[in-house]
Amino acid sequence: MVVDSVPLAEAAVRECLAAWFDQYNLAIFRYLVRLIGDEEQAADLLQETFTKALVALRTQALPNNPYAWLCRIAGNLVIDMLRRKRRWSWLPFQTSTPSHEHAIATAQDVRDCLVRLNQREAELLVMVHCVGLSPSEIAELLSENVSTVRVRLHRARHRFRDLYTGESEL
């Protein structure tokens, strides 16, 4: 999946990343907004994504699928941020009662389920269902076997359904 095994020079890396930014910044920004739900935080994460990419490209070769690679970095940043927000979220004073409004699934429930999954499973689900990558693309991006990626993807969906059903039944 790597074109060149030798890292490029600093100037070349910067020029390459600048070109990727001009090409994918809008798509990655909307991907971040979809996952987070906040444009301001998405803009912050967009800057952080390319900062991490610049640091990573100094030590590794250029990826074959830069969009998937950048989306993976952005997705991991989103999951980390959602976990921090969930860790410092306020607790309600009283438990919620079953109601019609609570039965309606919301985007926040999906984010909560993503947070409760482990990092690799959440990353797989995001790349498949948000970015639209295929298992083979993910396998190429992760340098793993396609069969393994498929099994992990099925397992991640199974756990996500369990978590999501449990969230809806509360």
Place this chain on the structure above:
Amino acid sequence: MNCAEIKTILAQAADVAPADAAAFEQHLATCQQCNALLAELEAQTEQSFALLVQSDARPPIATVAAIHAQILGQTQPTRFWQRRSARLLQLVVIAMLLAWFGIEALNRMPIKQPSTLAQLQTLLASASPAVAVVQATPTLSVVQPSTTNQPVATSATSQPAVTPDPSSQPTMVAKPLPSPIQVVPTSIQVQPTSVPTNPPTIPVASPPLATTIPLPTNEPVPSPQATNQLPSATPMPEVSTEPTEAPAPTKETGPTSVPPSSPVPTTGSQPTASATQGFPTMPPIATTVPTQSPSETVIAGSPTPTEPSLPPLTAIGTVGPPATLTPTPTSVAPTPTDSLPPTPPPTSTPSLPTATP
């Protein structure tokens, strides 16, 4: 691998070995039930992720420019204190500092409150006599004289002030009484106070400002001493409704006793209730002079614009030519003495000990 093992693998959390993954793929190629199960899982997950609405937003131009410049190395990456989380942290720190300073300021603020009843009594005792009189119940009683309330001679009066002996004379203070007031002529201690009053001073050599007051001819003109002695705030005589005879020195100067509520025979107005209750009031002077009395006594006070050709005026109590006998009523211009109560009956004057002009 069978369907049960497939479900077991799905429920596991451990990593999948490549051999197990291959066996999993082989079973799915032949088992429709497991394929249906996995397709249902994929549909449910896809339906759940559809709740994450696609956005058409665009990144801010400033952010795009900043990131582009950062990638090209033209600018430094955003500092920690310039980020949003850092700004929130700064606000939290500032709020905590302000709260701490506020609490410290409140703790260092002294609170002055009278702690005991003794301190309150001390404060009340140190108050001025006038304030004490105002706060007292407007009834009369006799108490022993106190050394704190020394009489203050008024310099505004022309008559010499009577200086009583505080050690021997009782002092009148306000005190509630359950029964109605009985006016009993007793010895009166005149204590002029420092309350600014408008005494009906009758300067003998007062020039043109004068007010004519009619007096009955059959009654003697009250002496200046009697008219100038004003009832002070604190000393009030015990009075009774029973008419008693006044002492000898000023017995013939007026009615012996007058109930507090009875009308005063001299002038039209009556003494106000405040006069009987110990408040310093002044006897009013009649502004409209009736012409029924044959003789009049002129009191210096205000000019009479309607009678510019009046003869020289004479103060009350002095021997002089009679006033003008013009039968027309004269309206006297209002003077500061107009609002005063009528001349008090000389019931209390007999007991004046040393008030001699």
